[in-house]
Amino acid sequence: MSEHSRETGTTAGPPPPDGRPDTATEAFVAHRSLLFTVAYEMLGSAADAEDVVQETWLRWVGVDLGTVRDRRAYLVRMTTRQALTRLRTLRRRRETYTGPWLPEPLLTAPDVAEDVALADSISMAMLLVLETLSPTERAVFVLRDVFALEYGEIAEAVGRRPAAVRQIAHRARAHVAARRPREVVSPAETRGALEAFRRAVETGDLQRLLDMIAPDVVLLTDGGGTVPAAPAPVVGADRVAGVLGGIDAAMSMRPAEVNGCPALLLRRDGRLDTVLAVRMDGGLITGLYAVRNPQKLSCLDRETAVSR
Structure with missing residues (x-):
C-alpha cells in the first residue's frame, strides 16, 4: 500500500x-x-x-x-x-476522566473509506481497541500492522531490540484480533444504517430503532463531565433505544465522513452538539459512539461550519 x-x-x-x-x-x-x-x-x-x-x-x-x-x-x-x-x-x-472516553472525531476525505485497511485503523471501534494496549504495544502495532515498517525501524523508534519487537507485535496483534469487529462492513451499509437511524429518531419510531440494533448493543457517550452524558456504558437494546429515543428531533442531522467511516453530525442552533458513529456486526448496530465533549468537537465544528 x-x-x-x-x-x-x-x-x-x-x-x-x-x-x-x-x-x-x-x-x-x-x-x-x-x-x-x-x-x-x-x-x-x-x-x-x-x-x-x-x-x-x-x-x-x-x-x-x-x-x-x-x-x-x-x-x-x-x-x-x-x-x-x-x-x-x-x-x-x-x-x-469523567465517564466513558472516546477518541476525538477526525473529519476525513471521502476517499479514505475506500482504503479499507486505513479506514479500519482510524475507526472509533479500532481506536478504542488500541486504548487497551500498553503504549509500547500500541506503537508497535500501529507501525507494523498499519504502516508496515520493518521490525528494525520499529525497534529504533520504541527503544527495544528487534526480537522483542516481534514478540510485542505478535502479542498486540492477537489482542486486537480478539476485540476488533468480526467483519468488514461497507461504507454503503453503514451509511444506510445511519440514515435509517436518523429517520427513526425524527419520527419517534422506537420499534424501527429496536429492529436496527443488536440485543447486546453498547452505547458510549463522551461528555467529558461538561455536558450531559451517560456516566457509564449503556448496554442492551431496550435501554439504548430508550436513550436514543430522547434525542431532540429538532436537531439537524447531517452525514459526514468521520474517522474513515460514515457518521452523523448533530447540530443544535447551528452548533455541533454530537458526533455519532456506529459499529456494525451481522447487519446490526452493535456499538454506538456519541462524542459530546465540546473540547473534542471544536475543531470539527470549525471544519464543517463553512458547509452548514
Whole structure:
C-alpha cells in the first residue's frame, strides 16, 4: 500500500514555514500528513497529534540531514518517540476522566473509506481497541500492522531490540484480533444504517430503532463531565433505544465522513452538539459512539461550519 493511501486526507499539522522551502522543510512537508496519521492513531486525539507533529518539526530543523539516510523513517521515528511520551501522560489523565472516553472525531476525505485497511485503523471501534494496549504495544502495532515498517525501524523508534519487537507485535496483534469487529462492513451499509437511524429518531419510531440494533448493543457517550452524558456504558437494546429515543428531533442531522467511516453530525442552533458513529456486526448496530465533549468537537465544528 502506498504512503499516500495511508494518509487520512486531513491537512492537520503545522503549516509550512514562511519563505522559500529548504531541503529540511520540503522533506517535512512531504511526509507531514503521514506523521499526523501515525500520531493520531497512537493518541486518539487530533489536537495532541498536531502538537506532536509540531514538536517533531522543531526537532527536525536541528538535525544534520547529511547524517540521515532515510528521511521518512527518521521522521516517523521522531514522531513515534514524541507520541509515546505524550501517550503515557494522556493515559494517566484518562484514568480520572469523567465517564466513558472516546477518541476525538477526525473529519476525513471521502476517499479514505475506500482504503479499507486505513479506514479500519482510524475507526472509533479500532481506536478504542488500541486504548487497551500498553503504549509500547500500541506503537508497535500501529507501525507494523498499519504502516508496515520493518521490525528494525520499529525497534529504533520504541527503544527495544528487534526480537522483542516481534514478540510485542505478535502479542498486540492477537489482542486486537480478539476485540476488533468480526467483519468488514461497507461504507454503503453503514451509511444506510445511519440514515435509517436518523429517520427513526425524527419520527419517534422506537420499534424501527429496536429492529436496527443488536440485543447486546453498547452505547458510549463522551461528555467529558461538561455536558450531559451517560456516566457509564449503556448496554442492551431496550435501554439504548430508550436513550436514543430522547434525542431532540429538532436537531439537524447531517452525514459526514468521520474517522474513515460514515457518521452523523448533530447540530443544535447551528452548533455541533454530537458526533455519532456506529459499529456494525451481522447487519446490526452493535456499538454506538456519541462524542459530546465540546473540547473534542471544536475543531470539527470549525471544519464543517463553512458547509452548514
